[in-house]
Amino acid sequence: MIKIGSSIGSSLFALVFCFAFMHQSTALAATSVQSTVDRNEMGLGDSFTLSVTVVSNDDVDVQDPRVPSLEDFDLLNNWSSTAVAQKLVQTSKGMQFETQRRKEFHYMLSPKRAGTLSVSSFEVVVNGKVYRTQPIVINVGSQGGGSGGGGRGVPKSPKAPSTGPRMPHGFDDQFENMDNAEEEIFNQLLQQRQRLMQQMQQQGGGNFPDPNNFGSVGTGGMAHPAFRSLPTNPNEAFFISVELDKTEVYEGEQVTVNWYVYTRGQMETLDRLKFPDLRGFWKEIIEEVPAIQFSEEIVNGVPWKKALLASHALFPIKAGTAVVDEYKIKSRVRLLSQGQGWGYSGKPYEYTKSSARVEIKVKPLPLEGRPSDFSGAVGQFELHDSVENTTVPVNQPFSLKVRFEGAGNAKLIDLPALNLPSALEQYDSKSEAKFFKNGRSFKEFEVLLIPRQEGELTIPAMSVSMFDPQGSKYYTRKTQPITLKIVNNPNAPVGSSQRMADGGKPSATAPVVTNRLPDVIMAWQPSTQASVMYRPWVWVFIFAGVIASLLWKAQREFGWGRRQRTLKELVQKRYKALDSALAKNEVRKVGAEMTNIFYLVMGNVSGEGGASLKINDLLEMIPPSLRREHGDEITKTFEIFQTMSFAPEEMLGGLKDPATMKGNVERAKKVISEMISSVDEKQS
Incomplete structure (x- = not known):
């Protein structure tokens, strides 16, 4: 005979276990870890910011990321930031506030060499669970792209191409609309100022000071620069000028630098061949003009046309000598005719010019009198x-x-x-x-x-x-x-x-409140006239149904009563999805499926599971004979499919070719078969 009390207790325990399991799964699913960069194309000498972001709906324990090997990069700086945001969401109980927590780890990196480089996956432990970010491919040209350093401690990255998805809407920058409006107003003022300067110069000529007193924006230039290079040969097709407001500063002190182009001819094209690398500086862009606008300036009695190329605010990051290097452009210029009038005639010629290199003396901050704070x-x-x-x-x-x-x-x-x-x-x-x-x-x-x-x-x-x-x-x-x-x-x-x-101490007369159930629960009493819902046999059927459904779900989830599949059977099942994607020429899916198969097999061969380890770590754990015979092939084929999974479209090249893709899959299957055979031999 079954005791009703025992049955109900077991059922309640099963329900609590199920709900706790579902809650834990939901909490884990609500946590995401991803990596993004503010840009993935740059020149040698530039820097970029990589951010590892952890977003969760719960208050979770986030450990500092495990930084991968950065052999091709210099780590210039790193910092972290946190944020909490709330937003209204529709739930089964109506509109409720949902809290999202974000933890960001920022790394400022600079490439050491030109070419196609890769930043490997970062690993972050959140509440004891290991998360891996996706690798990021960086394109580095031989010349600097002029972007300089990223922003230190800024929650929002610059508006540039990114290899990762955007942040959740709950973390939208609350100042973005304000910034956009401010930029729009500034651009309008800049255009008005340029028109005013052109009118003044047409009326009286000469070089006028900046009406807005910015000192670094516009063609007027600085009132009293510490360094300025000016054209000396009136027969030059064009000249690149650079001016600085200071040539001797302290660490962290601002230096404003402007670059201009001077010409006496008609510039038909203008290609920026090299932006200054500006190594050793933190850089903020004041202006980089998309289309140049000329105004008149007289230098040593000779009329020139002058246009601003760029204006930057530089902050030297260490004492010593810092160098503002060359700004190089190439232009096709039609020269001024030597006959009557000011017309341009004859065949245009291409010229390449560079600005002067300028050294800046950077003094260390004084130690004497430095406060402790x-x-x-x-x-x-x-x-x-x-x-x-x-x-x-x-x-x-x-x-x-x-x-x-x-x-x-x-x-x-x-x-x-x-x-x-x-x-x-x-x-x-x-x-x-x-x-x-x-x-x-x-x-x-x-x-x-x-x-x-x-x-x-x-x-x-x-x-x-x-x-x-x-x-x-x-x-x-x-x-x-x-x-x-x-x-x-x-x-x-x-x-x-x-x-x-008094004195900020807790009052001795503060009432002590004991824990008790809410009154609404304590006040509930069954009706004196019991209905059918209070009959014991009804509850027996209800809980029997609940237990049966829980057992059926557990059997499906945990495989109770089923034969455990071998590694070969698991891989064959994955191969079906892989072959289907290969037949449809789905490059990304083929890369992802084969990457997962590698982790599955390597984890089983090493006996470490593989979910929280890098492929190189797993390779060190497999039997030495396998590593000697197939280590290089495993590494090469894995990198191919990892590239197919995550690399930008333009980086895939011939890997998208169906014949090449099929050949790479066959190579991978061959080496995977060798690893599976080693597992079968060990078990037998």
Whole structure:
């Protein structure tokens, strides 16, 4: 005879186990790890930023990524950032807030050689589970592309081609619309200024100062440059000029550099052969003109046509001698006729010209008088902190904003120590930074704080020391302390907070709340007139059905009662999907299927499973005889299919050819067959 109580208890245990398993699966599925780059085409000497991003709906434990071998790259810098976002989503219970957490690890890399290079997969451990990112292919030309360094600590990458998908909409840049509007206004002002300068020059000629006082944008040039190269031969077809506002600076101090083209002929084409590499500098683009616009300038009594090529703000990153290298262009020019008038005649000729190389002396920041709280900020900055409301409910998050703004590169500034009181918990932080075309910049940190006790709290004043390169001295900026009133939160869980007595200590008379079930559950009592739903035999059938369905699902999921498939049978099943993709000439799918088959077989041969290891690590774990005979072939064929899976379309070349693809598949099947045979021999 079956006891009803025991049956119900077993069924409830099975239900709890099932729900816990489903919840864990959902949590894992809600976590994604991916890698992106701000660009994948560049020249030798340029740099790019690679970001590894972990996005999860839950509060997960994220370990620092395991960086792969970077033999072809120099690691210039690395930093990390975190963010938390909420958005309304439709659920079965109506519209609810969904929280998404993002952790980003940024790596600034510079290629060591030209050619097609590859950044291997990064491995990130999230809640004990290993995730691998996709490899990224980088195209490196022999000449620099002029993009310089990426942004340090900026959550959002520059708008350039990316090999990875975009971030979830919950992390859309809240300042993007503002930035776009600002850029549009600036472009309109720039166009008005250029028209004004052309009108002034047509009326009176000569070189006029910049009406907007930018000092680095436009054809007017700098008022008092420290270095400027000008054309001396009036018979030259064209000349590339470079001007700098400083040739001796401190580490991190801004140097503004402009490049211009001067000509007395008619330039019919203009090809930028080499952008300056600008090694040793952090670079911010003030302007790189897509189409040049000429204006008149008289040099030593000779009239020239002058146009801006580019304007950059450079920040030297270490003491010593830094070099602003050549800007090289090629142009087909039709020269000015020697007859009457100012017409252009005769056959055009092609010329190649370069700007001068300019050395900059970079002085180290002085050690004497350096404050202990110096954070590396160089420039003239103001510091402000603020909260939206000084009255905050207990256990409810609020934002503290810390903003640096002024002349210099604020992107390099780190969040200072906050020294918060123990009753105030720091939950998360994110930052937003921007460099403006007039040489000013800002960086704003938004810190999420949670008060844990009622009463009065004070966020202490912050003190940050910076270096002023103009005055050659250190200075300190301080904020004002912020006093908060933490009030009772009726929506907080019962007993989740403490009321503070005098001196900020918990009150001795605070009520103690014991854990109990909600009143709505305790008040439930079965009706005195029992209906059919209260009859025991009905519950027996219900729970019997639940148990049967759970057993059927477990049998399908875990294969209970079925014969375990051999490795050969598993591979043959995968081959069916592979052959189908091969017949349809689906290059990406063929690459992905064969890559997965390699991991499956190598994991079984090594006895390590393979899901969390790189192929080179698995290769070290297989029997030495297999490694000696087939190691090179395994590595070569695996790289082919990995390239077919992830490389950009233009990089595939002949790998997309059906005959080549079929040949590579046969090669792979042959070496996989050898590995399977070794497993069969070991088991027999």
